[in-house]
Amino acid sequence: MGTNEWHVERRDSIGTESPVAREVLETGTLSIVVLGASGDLAKKKTFPALFHLYKQELLPPDEVHIFGYARSKISDDELRNKLRSYLVPEKGASPKQLDDVSKFLQLVKYVSGPYDSEDGFRLLDKEISEHEYLKNSKEGSSRRLFYLALPPSVYPSVCKMIKTCCMNKSDLGGWTRVVVEKPFGRDLESAEELSTQIGELFEEPQIYRIDHYLGKELVQNMLVLRFANRFFLPLWNHNHIDNVQIVFREDFGTDGRGGYFDQYGIIRDIIQNHLLQVLCLIAMEKPVSLKPEHIRDEKVKVLESVLPIRDDEVVLGQYEGYRDDPTVPDDSNTPTFATTILRIHNERWEGVPFIVKAGKALNSRKAEIRVQFKDVPGDIFRSKKQGRNEFVIRLQPSEAIYMKLTVKQPGLEMSAVQSELDLSYGQRYQGITIPEAYERLILDTIRGDQQHFVRRDELKASWQIFTPLLHKIDRGELKPVPYKPGSRGPAEADELLEKAGYVQTHGYIWIPPTL
Numbered sequence: 001m002g003t004n005e006w007h008v009e010r011r012d013s014i015g016t017e018s019p020v021a022r023e024v025l026e027t028g029t030l031s032i033v034v035l036g037a038s039g040d041l042a043k044k045k046t047f048p049a050l051f052h053l054y055k056q057e058l059l060p061p062d063e064v065h066i067f068g069y070a071r072s073k074i075s076d077d078e079l080r081n082k083l084r085s086y087l088v089p090e091k092g093a094s095p096k097q098l099d100d101v102s103k104f105l106q107l108v109k110y111v112s113g114p115y116d117s118e119d120g121f122r123l124l125d126k127e128i129s130e131h132e133y134l135k136n137s138k139e140g141s142s143r144r145l146f147y148l149a150l151p152p153s154v155y156p157s158v159c160k161m162i163k164t165c166c167m168n169k170s171d172l173g174g175w176t177r178v179v180v181e182k183p184f185g186r187d188l189e190s191a192e193e194l195s196t197q198i199g200e201l202f203e204e205p206q207i208y209r210i211d212h213y214l215g216k217e218l219v220q221n222m223l224v225l226r227f228a229n230r231f232f233l234p235l236w237n238h239n240h241i242d243n244v245q246i247v248f249r250e251d252f253g254t255d256g257r258g259g260y261f262d263q264y265g266i267i268r269d270i271i272q273n274h275l276l277q278v279l280c281l282i283a284m285e286k287p288v289s290l291k292p293e294h295i296r297d298e299k300v301k302v303l304e305s306v307l308p309i310r311d312d313e314v315v316l317g318q319y320e321g322y323r324d325d326p327t328v329p330d331d332s333n334t335p336t337f338a339t340t341i342l343r344i345h346n347e348r349w350e351g352v353p354f355i356v357k358a359g360k361a362l363n364s365r366k367a368e369i370r371v372q373f374k375d376v377p378g379d380i381f382r383s384k385k386q387g388r389n390e391f392v393i394r395l396q397p398s399e400a401i402y403m404k405l406t407v408k409q410p411g412l413e414m415s416a417v418q419s420e421l422d423l424s425y426g427q428r429y430q431g432i433t434i435p436e437a438y439e440r441l442i443l444d445t446i447r448g449d450q451q452h453f454v455r456r457d458e459l460k461a462s463w464q465i466f467t468p469l470l471h472k473i474d475r476g477e478l479k480p481v482p483y484k485p486g487s488r489g490p491a492e493a494d495e496l497l498e499k500a501g502y503v504q505t506h507g508y509i510w511i512p513p514t515l
């Protein structure tokens with residue numbers, strides 16, 4: 001049995017131990033190459049995630065070496081000094097923490113070169129091979145992981161260079177894997193073109209299309225909640241569920257990323273990938289097993305069952321002041337806010353609107369899933385005004401799962417009130433550190449587990465859903481409504497929500513204890 005297959009089998013069961021407590025399953029020299037090492041993502045997410053894995057002894061120094069690669073001409077020490085400030089805790093570090101950072105940074109080496117010529121990649125290959133030789137790795141048995149923290153425009157040339165110059169030399173149990181970031185294309189056609197270009201160079205099991213929402217604790221919890229709890233099994237369908245909301249809010253604007261953002265907009269930045277992945281996990285049928293291919297097969301079925309989006313079920317917004325960014329055109333039509341209704345045409349979900357909402361520069365930072373149940377038929381308590389049952393999964397901040405339900409108001413009278421069953425992680429799991437999404441996903445890549453990565457057909461199906469709408473926006477046929485920064489977004493979005501059937505619970509305000 002091949003190494004990859006063994007990993008698939010190993011992750012079949014959801015163990016009770018934390019993933020970080022598990023042993024690293026593969027051994028041998030591991031070279032992790034971060035391409036675009038000078039960039040924002042590399043500094044803020046990739047290197048810190050590697051550092052956390054190192055601290056948990058999941059990247060043993062006698063096996064692992066980390067290479068940063070970019071065009072900027074800087075020395076090893078200059079890169080290390082740049083990274084240091086992202087690794088040292090903001091509130092001051094203990095001598096032990098400083099020592100950990102220094103030891104980790106000793107594993108990091110920098111190679112400078114272009115993204116489209118062989119010279120730099122030959123040099124990179126030489127450095128990697130030297131490291132493998134020094135660690136006594138048998139040729140071909142070593143592991144090479146390339147993380148493309150780069151703009152997608154350079155993916156094809158970088159992948160070609162890796163393929164030409166930097167592959168693991170033979171198939172003696174080692175491997176070469178490539179992690180690519182979103183956005184994978186701008187629409188169906190460009191995404192397919194990118195997939196074809198990369199697909200000509202690497203096999204699907206070597207390609208890890210990362211969507212960091214799939215690494216979030218409560219997103220990973222979705223399958224367990226849905227399929228390991230008898231409560232939900234009979235209720236999770238159109239007979240009982242009235243509507244589902246998947247919401248992403250940020251309380252800051254594009255903050256220096258206006259140039260990037262304006263080419264993409266909120267639908268490509270958040271909805272087509274992160275929120276749609278979450279929707280798949282809420283809506284999919286039970287997979288045959290937890291094997292990555294079984295799960296991804298079910299996700300594709302959901303995506304392929306989504307009906308075309310109707311123009312009257314979309315509200316777009318752009319916050320006032322967005323165009324003040326010098327990198328954003330004065331006449332930009334790019335939405336920074338969108339609410340849209342997705343309808344899944346299958347036996348389970350016919351008639352249930354999935355309201356997907358994302359916005360920048362709003363009144364709070366929050367990502368949550370809100371499953372609203374139908375009214376109780378023949379309500380003898382006349383509690384309709386108190387609100388409906390809702391099952392809420394808050395992905396961030398302060399992870400929590402809670403259920404809004406109706407109970408008797410404590411006291412002498414028989415009246416009903418809305419209350420909640422609350423599982424706030426900060427209270428229930430005190431002392432447990434929830435790993436960062438990137439940390440888990442990099443570990444999965446090392447372990448060869450593609451469960452939480454996007455397969456090519458999933459990507460295609462997700463672009464199929466949004467491409468017609470995106471093209472209408474690009475052509476200026478749909479226009480964003482202006483909204484005030486720090487607000488809830490356009491009022492039209494709340495009207496759409498109401499039209500879709502969402503019932504706001506009046507008079508019910510509950511601030512979870514850990515928020």
Ligand SMILES: NC(=O)C1=CN([C@@H]2O[C@H](COP(=O)(O)OP(=O)(O)OC[C@H]3O[C@@H](n4cnc5c(N)ncnc54)[C@H](OP(=O)(O)O)[C@@H]3O)[C@@H](O)[C@H]2O)C=CC1
Pocket residue numbers: 036037038039040041042069070071072115148149150151152153154181182183
């Ligand atoms: N930043 C974030 O929070 C997130 C980013 N992503 C995705 O991750 C990837 C990297 O993002 P981010 O780090 O922000 O990007 P950056 O703009 O910081 O670019 C990363 C590096 O790529 C090189 N680079 C930049 N522009 C070009 C270009 N036009 N041609 C060739 N090389 C270029 C630069 O390195 P040098 O010039 O030194 O070679 C730069 O340091 C992108 O695909 C992005 O969409 C995904 C989620 C979040």
Ligand SMILES: O=C1O[C@H](COP(=O)(O)O)[C@@H](O)[C@H](O)[C@H]1O
Pocket residue numbers: 212250269270367
């Ligand atoms: O992919 C992206 O995600 C971030 C939000 O990530 P989160 O984990 O903090 O919720 C978003 O700010 C950025 O625009 C987008 O590219």
